[in-house]
Amino acid sequence: MEKQPADRAQKAPSFKQMELEDITSKISKLDKWRAIFSSQGLENNRPVRKTIQDTYKEGEENEEKPKTSRSKKHGTFPGSVLYSIPRELIISSDLGGQPITIEMAMELRKILFGNTFQTFNYEWKKSFFKFREAFSNLAYSLEAEKGGTRAIQMVVQSHIIKHLLFTKDGQEHSSFKSLSEISHKQQERALAASLADIIWTTGAMKKAIVCLITNESYFSESPNYKTDNFTEKLHLFEFVEKDKMEEFLCAHIHCFKDEGSHGVILFLYSVLFSRKILRVHHDLDHTTAHLLHFCLGNYTVRQAVLNLILTGRASPHVFNGDQILEEQKLEQELHGVLTRSDVGYLHWSRDEMEQHKLPQVGSMLKTPKYPIWLCNINGMYSVLFGTNTSLLCDWKMEHIFDLYFYSGQLSQTKTVHLTVDTHSHLWEGRFKAEEGDHEKKFPSLEMTVRTKWEGAAINWNGTVPFF
Template sequence: MGDRKAEHTASQTELQEIASKISDLNKWRNVFSFHSSEISNSTHQQGDGSTGSGVPGAREPSGLQPPVPLPRSAIPEPLLISPDTGGRPISLEMAMELRKLLFGNVFQLFSCEWAKACFRFREPYSDLAYALETGKGGARAILMAVQAYIIKYLLFIRTTEYSHLERLCRVSRQEQGEALAAALADTLWAAGQGGRASICLITAAIHVVPSSDYKADNFTERIHLFEFSEKAAAQEFILGHINCFKDEQSHGVILFLYSLLFSRTLERVQEDLDSTAAPLLKCSFGNITCTQVCPRLRTPCLPIWLCSITGKYSVLFGTDSQILSDWKRERVFHLYFYNGQLEQTKTAHLTIDTHSHHWEEDQSEDPSSPGKRHLSVEMAIRTKWTGATVSWNGTDPFF
């Protein structure tokens, strides 16, 4: 009888313990349900109130495990500016509109190749001291466009004691930064129609909290915008923060692209794109597909051409500013070619003869023979100077 009573007492004790645990479980379930969170079987954890970026979606009750800290930026601290610098932080609406303009949706992110792209020069005081490294991927188009502005500044705007191609080889590291600042400011000012420029830099603080309607990249959410109504002031500001565009891990090309869009204004960019009903960037293995330019752009004010040859961007330029305005100079003249690739260690020097057509003399030659096959860069030159011959002056032809 005593044994049965002991067993009954033990059973009641176990039932009470189980009931107590169930009560605790229900209490915690209600707490977490109120906060739109979930609880694990054995440990009280933070609810799934974020989009995977580490930013908590709701404040946890007192006494529970603290929220996961905000993710640290992958950008080194020297490249991050203080919020006290001025400007204004990006908003969620701006970030979403920016993403839609670029990709057509708010969930697509830049590839690793884009994230690594920056404005990195070749060695100063070298044959390619003026040149940017472009690598591969879609950012190459932007880099080569800025390269054209850099050449314009170094050849035709700044004053130096050197002449012709030597001007581009005698560039110091300081002058590289100055040329880049001038090129970026010139481009942004043009995008702002000669009246404004916006410059984007990165802060350590996150200004945009991710939501279910926006996928964070831990970069765009840290953008700070600076507005300028004078080109000289914008150029000086860029020069003062030039490392934010040219250092590794700076996301320099994306920063410039954002600055370009905000300088143009997102509304005006949308108007520009309405005729195509397509996003600005076509996501295909990180590449950008660009349109062919109209014929009038083959004759710019200065002899600098941004070329897309066999789908690869490059720059063709001359050092004589009068080539395109004096027909006498177009009989025999010199052009220079840079394709941005590390394999090119010296600027290609091309001599153009617009009156010698020996390549067309033998009409009986098989069109598929080696003598009839011509490099793409030569054919591109002939879209401007029909029938011209191109000499590579000892350089092994490429492109």
């Protein structure tokens, strides 16, 4: 008799023993997904943290397994269908706002993927805005994993730096040291303020939309639309005052910064709805049909997404203004950047340099309003920043000055401190004295800085040069 409970426990199906292959191959309707989730306790009141960790682990295990016919068709793996959002990150539909419609969801899918059947993969769903430890060397910084969401996280990172150094509480300037004195609450406020800044700018500083997830689906799967179990639950909150929106974001910041929140996707949705999908289409040109690119098993953002977050306009190119391209006796208009933004952009790639395809970033992005730049270095996104706003408006400040670099990688334990000297000509002397391709002999970070300050000598102040 004493062994019976143990026997029953051994026979009871566990979370990992679910028949995933059978589920993913035979079930396609949303009501059946709900039944599966409910039967496994993914929508009951079990401890939230355990549910999320179990789901992550299940997804990671299945990522290594051969994909079923269904997963090949939709570009996902079986573990992704079990991704559950914790109840504490789901708001009540009585809070206000308006529910998403299937027409809105279809337009959202088309502008992102080019069709209504592709959905975000596991990496995107698990991405959120996570700070490093408070009151540490990197208290101001976000963790950004390698992958498709990193670019968006690092643009938000650049706005967090802007807020903490230059715009917090109406102050004009803070020291670099202040970035290591950030509390947990200050991190949350900085994230809310940064998200508000970006979303408000994409709404032309007149009207903005914040997207959150409710506990009910507003439409089900159809022949023309594949559900993902969270886009169908979106509630859209409209604001005509930036302060009100920032207060709302502060109150619901956990919906963007907690594990399981789909925080990066919710932010991207908010940006797109604030800009309006039709206007985003007008921002694009013939070179860009949709915003995400599938490459090496993951979705990466195109330049139009970065420009939308940086400038409020989803222009596909980084040069100044719009240009006319004459191609096969046809004139095609290419859309570039029209105005200076708060945060700039720098680009360097050894591969593109060798192929003579390095994009010519215009002065609008190279000279932002604040000394902060999103950097695309060999396809990896990072942030370069200074603490002196005079650097961008007083040429005398550009003789010798300090810049700071953060890569977003967990391996970085402190901010890299660079000293830039634009008048010494030491770098040019080394270049003339050495044979071969000089651009291969210097770290890519240095070459990135020189796209803004040509010929500058750079002191790493004790850090071993990398990139």
